[in-house]
Amino acid sequence: VTAGLKKTEEPDLGLIFSDREATAAGVFTSNRVKAAPVLLSREHIREGRARAIIANAGNANACTGPDGLGNAQKTAEIVAENLGIGVRDVLVASTGVIGAPLNMARILPAVPKLARSLTPDGLSDVAGAIMTTDKFPKVSGFKGESGGKPFHIAGMAKGAGMIMPDLATMLCFLLTDIRMDHADLQASLRGSVGRTFNRITVDGDTSTNDTVLILANGMAENPPLAEADRRVFRRGLTRVMDDLATMIVADGEGATKVVDIVLKGAASPEDALKAARTIANSALVKTAFYGQDPNWGRIMAAVGRSGVSMTEERVDIWVNDVHVVEGGLGRGSQAETGAAEQMKEKRFAVTVDLHRGSHEERVKTCDLTREYVGINADYRT
């Protein structure tokens, strides 16, 4: 529904409700400044159970002190009342402007309407209601089988700016009917977050509101999970989250391209991630992506300043299959022309091989455009 928290008339308040009590797990921002809904949901999810998620866009309810926490609490209370469930079964998430008080006069009267309008196919409505600078809603799904019983995973996410998740991304809600205990669910979620949302960046800024939540209500009636079942579930979960993470990068503020940075041959996993992230966050590299310019010197400079173990003379770089740098040296104008051709695509990969070891990491990033600057210079005005 539209409660009136955004500057536009767009929907800004969404509600997710499970018919049954569900096992719940969550991963939250690593930013030391944590929004009120993060603090509240982290507390509510402690017992590993939940039935509802209420999420608003337009206001992050971050840096709002005790009043902000009180407002998150009041929101959970009114939702619990309208759904006839316990207040600790309600998780709260917010996204939008930091530092402004949440307009409770608009949220409280909207909740009964929201509760009445719950529908089994409302998934994309919620995905729409949590958008801020996003240009499209992000949903994904997976269908698997566990102990002979079919199960489903549905996921939705939002995020376009302040994106370099450390433990989680802006907002992501995952719903599954699988039957699974809390510890298993939490471990699955954490594992998938590490491979998906923790491997994307839009602008190198980690949000105060990052939240990934999963509810598993067991309606698939599957027997206790065997190791093979667990693998199927985790693979499905990672696939859904990777889909959503990629959509966030594609919808990065002002972005026109998604670029997979593949860092190979690093001396350690830490080096691989550090070098990949330094390339993925370099303003000079990202503007060159925008300009479709295979300016590999900027990639070399980024790897060089990242502090990882490397020898300039061993570095190889490819743009898709075009080999542009060999042994630290450019392979000439024909290779560059070929690489520039690849960079016209909306999605391409840049592979850097350090030839120092066997470790590899992948980070997804987008280009840095004039529009990014426009969006963020004028965000609040």
Next chain:
Amino acid sequence: VTAGLKKTEEPDLGLIFSDREATAAGVFTSNRVKAAPVLLSREHIREGRARAIIANAGNANACTGPDGLGNAQKTAEIVAENLGIGVRDVLVASTGVIGAPLNMARILPAVPKLARSLTPDGLSDVAGAIMTTDKFPKVSGFKGESGGKPFHIAGMAKGAGMIMPDLATMLCFLLTDIRMDHADLQASLRGSVGRTFNRITVDGDTSTNDTVLILANGMAENPPLAEADRRVFRRGLTRVMDDLATMIVADGEGATKVVDIVLKGAASPEDALKAARTIANSALVKTAFYGQDPNWGRIMAAVGRSGVSMTEERVDIWVNDVHVVEGGLGRGSQAETGAAEQMKEKRFAVTVDLHRGSHEERVKTCDLTREYVGINADYRT
């Protein structure tokens, strides 16, 4: 002179020559990828003496392998020949595009012309010849007295992009007539670099070519330095370098504003610098500066993700003298309007007090504008 290394007809080759043998010191990039002229100059300066600096713009001679090193060596040789000095007395510096071979066919014939055109007031000519995306030449000077003898410091620098010096900045040449031994000169240079060039950022990218060189030829005829004299010299040197460092930020690619980030009350010096740098490099903070928007939530988020010891509820933020955040909370729309007013200036300060300790650091940064993106998307095309 114009050798023809830039796309324009602008001067691109400069020469500095000391009438006498000079004590020399240098600080070079910490990037693991080091340009050929950095490798050569680091080697030549080892004995602490030099008489000439040759610098070109338009080509960085970086990522150019053994050929690049050979070209830097050839450049030093032809300069030495034309000036009648030893080849190890010549220091070489380059700036411009990474990964392209240096056009020696243009440099070699230009050197004799360059040697003939040496003049005592050519300082700003050299400052002009080393410009790339710079919009103005950067020169500064200082006059002091040492043991009753007047001495002088003259400095010039270039740099506008790929600027987050770690040990030095793009290019900076300092000339003084003071008489000082090498160890003293090197210590003075390193101390001043730490307080000036290591405290600025334009885009968080550290160049492969960063070089700061100083020549002290002793023509001031001062007696051996007393401790008080040394202090006067170091103060003067820091002032000249601070001037030049500030000019680099003011001339940051696409920049319209210089912002002093003052980080107070940190638990350690490392925390103070880390938090200040995270704020100074945040794309979201820098676009808000451009938009003249006192979006303090982004500053809180940047400090929060920097990983420093902090308590949200203790943080205070000012824009110049306008107190916008108190105890982690916004002080309302009047304060924000006042802060927005201050942000219309071309230079202002953002002060963040963590109230966790007594350590303070300052970092100078600029805003992130549409023009920055334009410059860097189209740099090589």
